[in-house]
Amino acid sequence: xxxxxxxxxxxxxxxxxxxxxxxxxxxxxxxxxxxxxxxxxxxxxxxxxxxxxxxxxxxxxxxxxxxxxxxxxxxxxxxxxxxxxxxxxxxxxxxxxxxxx
Amino acid sequence: xxxxxxxxxxxxxxxxxxxxxxxxxxxxxxxxxxxxxxxxxxxxxxxxxxxxxxxxxxxxxxxxxxxxxxxxxxxxxxxxxxxxxxxxxxxxxxxxxxxxxxxxxxxxxxxxxxxxxxxxxxxxxxxxxxxxxxxxxxxxxxxxxxxxxxxxxxxxxxxxxxxxxxxxxxxxxxxxxxxxxxxxxxxxxxxxxxxx
Numbered sequence: 444x445x446x447x448x449x450x451x452x453x454x455x456x457x458x459x460x461x462x463x464x465x466x467x468x469x470x471x472x473x474x475x476x477x478x479x480x481x482x483x484x485x486x487x488x489x490x491x492x493x494x495x496x497x498x499x500x501x502x503x504x505x506x507x508x509x510x511x512x513x514x515x516x517x518x519x520x521x522x523x524x525x526x527x528x529x530x531x532x533x534x535x536x537x538x539x540x541x542x543x544x
Numbered sequence: 545x546x547x548x549x550x551x552x553x554x555x556x557x558x559x560x561x562x563x564x565x566x567x568x569x570x571x572x573x574x575x576x577x578x579x580x581x582x583x584x585x586x587x588x589x590x591x592x593x594x595x596x597x598x599x600x601x602x603x604x605x606x607x608x609x610x611x612x613x614x615x616x617x618x619x620x621x622x623x624x625x626x627x628x629x630x631x632x633x634x635x636x637x638x639x640x641x642x643x644x645x646x647x648x649x650x651x652x653x654x655x656x657x658x659x660x661x662x663x664x665x666x667x668x669x670x671x672x673x674x675x676x677x678x679x680x681x682x683x684x685x686x687x688x689x690x691x692x693x694x695x696x697x698x699x700x701x702x703x704x705x706x707x708x709x710x711x712x713x714x715x716x717x718x719x720x721x722x723x724x725x726x727x728x729x730x731x732x733x734x735x736x737x738x739x740x
Contacts (some may be wrong), residue, residue: 444547445546445547446546446547446550449654449657450550451550451587451591451609452650452654453651453654454554454557454558454587455556456647456650456651456654457647458557458558458561458580459646459647459650460643460646460647460650461558461561461562461563461565461643463639463642463643463646464565464640464642464643464644465564465565467635467638467639467642467643468565468635468636468639468640469565471570471582472566472572472584472594473573473612473615473616473619474564474565474570474573476612477564477573477574477577478565480577480604480608481561481564481580482585484580484604485583487584487596488584488587489602491587491588491591491593492591492595493663494593494671495591495592495593495665495671497663497664497665498665498671499665499671500671500680500681500684501687502669503593503595503596503677503681504681504684504685504689506593506596507596507599507681507685508598508692508696509597510600510603510604511699511700512628512696512699513608514607514608514700514703514704515700515702515703516700517608517611517612518611518703518704518706519672519703519706519707519710521611521612521615521707522706522707522710522711523710523711524615524619525615525618525619525711526646526710526711528619529713538687543558
C-alpha cells in the first residue's frame with residue numbers, strides 16, 4: 444500500500460469532521476477553541492499535502508500564515524473568555540447569551 | 545516505511561482528536577490536543593516540510609497549548625463538565641449528523657476525483673527536500689511574500705494590544721449584567737423614595 448495524497452486528504456477530512464462535531468457538542472468555551480484548532484490543523488495537513496503533490500511552495504506558505512492567525516485568534520479569544528469569566532463564574536457558552544443585549 | 549509512519553501518526557492524530565472532544569476535564573483535552581499536534585508535526589516531516597514541523601511543535605504545542613493550560617488554571621481546574629446532561633435537546637444528534645455530513649461531502653469529492661487531486665505542477669519553483677526547505681521558505685517569505693509578512697506583524701500587534709485591553713480590570717463595569725441591572729433598578733427606586 445503506497446500512501447498517496449488522497450490518504451492525507453482523507454485524514455484531514457476525518458480530523459475536520461471531528462473538530463466540527465466537537466465544536467457543536469461541547470459547551471466549554473476553552474474546548475470549543477481547541478476544536479477550532481483541530482479544524483485549522485486539518486486544513487494545514489491539506490495545504491501541505493497538496494503543496495507537496497503539486498510541487499508548489501504556496502501550500503507551506505499558507506500554513507505559515509494560518510499558524511500566525513491561529514496564534515492571534517487564540518490570544519484574543521482567551522482574553523475574552525477570561526474577561527467574561529471574571530464577571531460570571533460558570534464556564535459555559537450558554538451563559539454568553541447576555542452578550543445579545 | 546512511509547506507510548507505517550503515516551498509519552501510526554494517523555492513529556495518534558485521530559485518537560488525540562477524539563480525546564479532546566470526549567474528555568470531561570479541560571486539562572485532559574489540552575494534553576490530548578498536544579498528542580494531535582505532534583502527530584501533525586510527524587506528517588509534516590513525512591511531507592518534507594521540516595520547517596513547518598518545527599514551527600508546529602514550537603508555536604502550537606509550546607505556546608498555544610501552554611496558553612490554554614494557563615487559562616484553565618486561572619479559571620479553576622475543578623470545572624469538569626457534566627457530559628451526561630444535554631442542555632439543548634436534540635443538539636448532540638444534530639451535531640453528529642452535521643459533522644458526518646461534512647465528512648460525507650469531502651469524501652464524495654475525494655471519490656469523485658479518481659486518481660487523486662489534479663493540477664498544474666509548478667515547474668519553476670522547487671519546494672526543496674528536507675535539507676533546504678527552511679532556506680527556500682525563508683527566501684520566498686522575505687522576497688515575494690514580504691507584504692504578507694508585514695501584515696501578519698500588524699495582526700500580531702493588534703492581537704497583543706487587544707489582549708492587554710481586554711484583560712485590564714476596568715474601574716467601573718463597562719456592561720451591566722441582568723442581575724446588576726435589576727439591582728441598579730432597585731437602588732434607583734430606593735434613592736427616589738429616600739429623596740421624597
